[in-house]
Amino acid sequence: MSQSLQFITPSRAPYFTLPKFPRRSCTLFPVINLPNTKRSITITPSLSSFLHATSSRSLPSGNSQTGAAGVVSALSVGATGIEVDAVTEAELKENGFRSTRRTKLICTIGPATCGFEQLEALAVGGMNVARINMCHGSREWHQTVIERVRRLNDEKGFAVAIMMDTEGSEIHMGDLGGAASAKTEDGEIWTFSVRAFGTPRPERTINVNYDGFAEDVKVGDELLVDGGMVRFEVTEKIGPDVKCRCTDPGLLLPQANLTLWRNGSLVSERNAMLPTISSKDWLDIDFGIAEGVDFIAISFVKSAEVINHLKSYIAARACGSEIAVIAKMESVDSLKNLEEIIQASDGAMVARGDLGAQIPLEQVPSAQQNIVQLCRQLNKPVIVASQLLESMIEYPTPTRAEVADVSEAVRQQADALMLSGESAMGQYPEKALAVLRSVTVRIEKWWREEKCHEAMELPDVGTLFADSISEEICNSAAKIANNLEADALFVYTKTGHMASLLSQCRPDCPIFAFTTTTSVRRRLNLQWGLIPFRLSFYDDMDANLNKTFSLLKARGMIKSGDLVIAVSDMLQSIKVMNVP
Numbered sequence: 001m002s003q004s005l006q007f008i009t010p011s012r013a014p015y016f017t018l019p020k021f022p023r024r025s026c027t028l029f030p031v032i033n034l035p036n037t038k039r040s041i042t043i044t045p046s047l048s049s050f051l052h053a054t055s056s057r058s059l060p061s062g063n064s065q066t067g068a069a070g071v072v073s074a075l076s077v078g079a080t081g082i083e084v085d086a087v088t089e090a091e092l093k094e095n096g097f098r099s100t101r102r103t104k105l106i107c108t109i110g111p112a113t114c115g116f117e118q119l120e121a122l123a124v125g126g127m128n129v130a131r132i133n134m135c136h137g138s139r140e141w142h143q144t145v146i147e148r149v150r151r152l153n154d155e156k157g158f159a160v161a162i163m164m165d166t167e168g169s170e171i172h173m174g175d176l177g178g179a180a181s182a183k184t185e186d187g188e189i190w191t192f193s194v195r196a197f198g199t200p201r202p203e204r205t206i207n208v209n210y211d212g213f214a215e216d217v218k219v220g221d222e223l224l225v226d227g228g229m230v231r232f233e234v235t236e237k238i239g240p241d242v243k244c245r246c247t248d249p250g251l252l253l254p255q256a257n258l259t260l261w262r263n264g265s266l267v268s269e270r271n272a273m274l275p276t277i278s279s280k281d282w283l284d285i286d287f288g289i290a291e292g293v294d295f296i297a298i299s300f301v302k303s304a305e306v307i308n309h310l311k312s313y314i315a316a317r318a319c320g321s322e323i324a325v326i327a328k329m330e331s332v333d334s335l336k337n338l339e340e341i342i343q344a345s346d347g348a349m350v351a352r353g354d355l356g357a358q359i360p361l362e363q364v365p366s367a368q369q370n371i372v373q374l375c376r377q378l379n380k381p382v383i384v385a386s387q388l389l390e391s392m393i394e395y396p397t398p399t400r401a402e403v404a405d406v407s408e409a410v411r412q413q414a415d416a417l418m419l420s421g422e423s424a425m426g427q428y429p430e431k432a433l434a435v436l437r438s439v440t441v442r443i444e445k446w447w448r449e450e451k452c453h454e455a456m457e458l459p460d461v462g463t464l465f466a467d468s469i470s471e472e473i474c475n476s477a478a479k480i481a482n483n484l485e486a487d488a489l490f491v492y493t494k495t496g497h498m499a500s501l502l503s504q505c506r507p508d509c510p511i512f513a514f515t516t517t518t519s520v521r522r523r524l525n526l527q528w529g530l531i532p533f534r535l536s537f538y539d540d541m542d543a544n545l546n547k548t549f550s551l552l553k554a555r556g557m558i559k560s561g562d563l564v565i566a567v568s569d570m571l572q573s574i575k576v577m578n579v580p
C-alpha cells in the first residue's frame with residue numbers, strides 16, 4: 001500500500017511546523033513488508049501529530065486528488081513517453097540509484113572540443129552544461145557550438161544545457177597576433193601598450209584593451225596576468241607604452257586578464273568606474289537571448305543592482321523563455337555584497353581564477369566555502385570553477401593536490417564543478433572530465449558513508465506561508481527518504497522549484513525530477529542530485545506515478561520493490577510507496 005500526505009492551502013491557514021525528527025538510528029518509520037511486495041509506513045506519534053497539525057488541509061480521503069486522469073498536458077514527449085539521456089539510463093541500469101553522480105559537471109568549450117564528435121564525447125563523459133566564454137572566439141564560432149550541442153540533444157536525447165559567460169569590462173590583453181600563447185622568461189622586458197601591433201607582432205609586445213592603461217599605472221606597480229599565472233613589475237612609462245620586467249615567468253594566453261597591485265593592495269579605482277556589463281556584453285547578451293541559452297554568467301559582478309537590471313532585461317526580451325542568471329564571484333566587491341548578489345541571482349560561480357588575483361591567494365579557500373554555504377542556504381545553485389585540474393591542460397594525469405581540491409569542492413556539496421582550459425584548449429579534455437567524474441563519484445560515496453550516522457541538516461523554512469508549505473514538504477520528504485533508506489525521491493515539477501528544494505536538502509538518494517518542458521529539464525541539469533526527465537503530466541498523482549513506473553520499468557531503470565518517495569508541486573503531497 002502506498003501512503004500519502006496531502007496539503008490543501010486554506011485562505012487563512014495557521015502556520016505549522018514540522019516536529020524535529022530524531023536521528024535515523026532510532027527507526028522512526030518501521031517498515032513492514034507486505035505479501036505483494038509493497039511496503040507501508042507505520043505512523044509514529046511524532047508523524048501522526050504532524051499529520052494532525054495539517055489535517056485541516058487534507059482531503060477527506062487523504063489520498064489522491066480528484067484530478068481528471070487521462071487529461072494529458074498538450075506537450076508530446078515522443079514515442080518512448082519519457083525523455084532521459086542514454087548515459088543516465090546506462091548509469092542507472094549498471095550501478096543502480098545509489099551510485100549515480102550527484103555533482104554536476106560543466107565543460108568550457110574551446111578549440112579542443114568544438115567539433116560534433118568531441119562534444120558528443122564530452123556528453124557521453126558526463127558533461128551536464130557546456131560553457132562558452134565570450135572573451136574568446138567570434139559570435140559565429142559560438143553559434144556553431146550552440147547548434148552542435150542542440151543537435152546532440154535532439155538526436156541523442158541529451159539535455160546538455162548551455163551557459164554563456166560574458167567577457168566583462170575588466171582590463172585584459174589583446175590576442176597574440178594569431179599565436180596560441182607566448183612564453184615569458186624571468187627578467188625579460190615586455191611592452192604593454194594600447195597600440196594595436198600588426199602581424200607579425202613585434203617581439204615581446206602585448207596589446208591592452210583599455211585606453212587609460214598607461215595613465216593609470218605607476219612605475220613599481222605589480223602587473224598580474226591571468227590571475228597571477230605570470231607577473232611583471234612596471235619599470236618605465238614611454239608615452240602609450242609601459243615597459244615591464246617579468247618577475248614570475250610563464251605562458252601568456254590571448255585575452256588574459258590584467259590586474260594591478262600597488263604597495264601590496266589591489267588597484268581597483270579603474271575597475272570601479274567600469275560598468276559590470278559593457279556595451280559588447282549587452283550585444284553578447286542579445287545574442288545569448290536570441291540563441292536561447294539556458295544560463296548567462298556575468299563576470300565581475302559588484303552588486304545586486306546589475307543582476308536585477310539584467311533579469312528585467314531578459315524578462316522583457318526573452319518572450320517567456322527563462323534564462324537563469326549566474327553571478328560570478330571574482331572581485332573584492334562581489335565578496336562585500338555577497339548575500340544581496342546571491343539573493344538576486346539564479347545561481348553563483350566561485351570564479352577562483354580572477355578571485356585569486358583580487359584577494360590574497362590564501363583567502364580563496366575560505367571565500368569558496370562561504371560562497372558555497374551561503375548559496376546552499378539561499379537555495380541557489382553554486383559552481384566551483386577554475387584550475388580544478390589545471391595540470392591536465394598539458395599532462396594526462398592530475399596532481400594529487402588537484403584531486404584533493406576536487407574532493408574538497410565535492411565534500412562541500414557544491415552543485416557543479418567546472419573545467420576551463422582543461423576542456424577548452426587542453427590536450428586531454430575527455431580524460432580531465434573522466435577524472436572529474438570518477439573522483440566526484442568516489443568522494444560522494446565516501447562522504448555519504450561518513451555522514452550516515454549524523455543527523456540530517458535540513459534547510460530553514462522561509463517566513464512566507466506560501467513558500468513554507470513546499471519547503472516543509474521537501475524537508476519532510478528528504479528526511480523520510482533518508483530514514484527509510486529510500487531508493488529514490490521522485491518530484492513532479494513544472495517550474496523546477498520543488499526539485500530545487502529537494503536538491504537543497506542534499507538527501508542520500510538521487511532525485512528523479514520529472515518536468516514537462518525541455519528548457520526546465522536542461523536548467524535542472526545544473527543542480528546537485530537531480531536527474532531530470534521530461535514527461536507529460538496527468539493532473540492526478542497516482543496516474544503520474546503509474547505512468548512513470550511503467551515507463552521506467554520498461555527501460556530497466558527501476559524495478560519492482562524499489563522504495564520511492566514522491567512529491568509534487570501541483571498537488572503538494574508526499575507519497576511513500578514501493579514500485580509495483
Ligand SMILES: Nc1ncnc2c1ncn2[C@@H]1O[C@H](COP(=O)(O)OP(=O)(O)O)[C@@H](O)[C@H]1O
Binds near residue numbers: 111133253422424
Ligand atoms: N572560444 C574559444 N576560442 C579560443 N580559445 C578559447 C575559447 N574558449 C576558451 N579558450 C582558451 O581556453 C582558455 C581557458 O578558458 P577560460 O578559463 O574560459 O578563459 P580565461 O582563461 O580567459 O578566463 C582561455 O584562456 C583560452 O586560451
Ligand SMILES: C=C(OP(=O)(O)O)C(=O)O
Binds near residue numbers: 133
Ligand atoms: C571562471 C572565471 O572567469 P573567466 O574564465 O571568464 O575569467 C574565473 O576567473 O575563474
Ligand SMILES: [K+]
Binds near residue numbers: 135165167168299
Ligand atoms: K568570461
Ligand SMILES: [Mg+2]
Binds near residue numbers: 299330354
Ligand atoms: Mg574570471
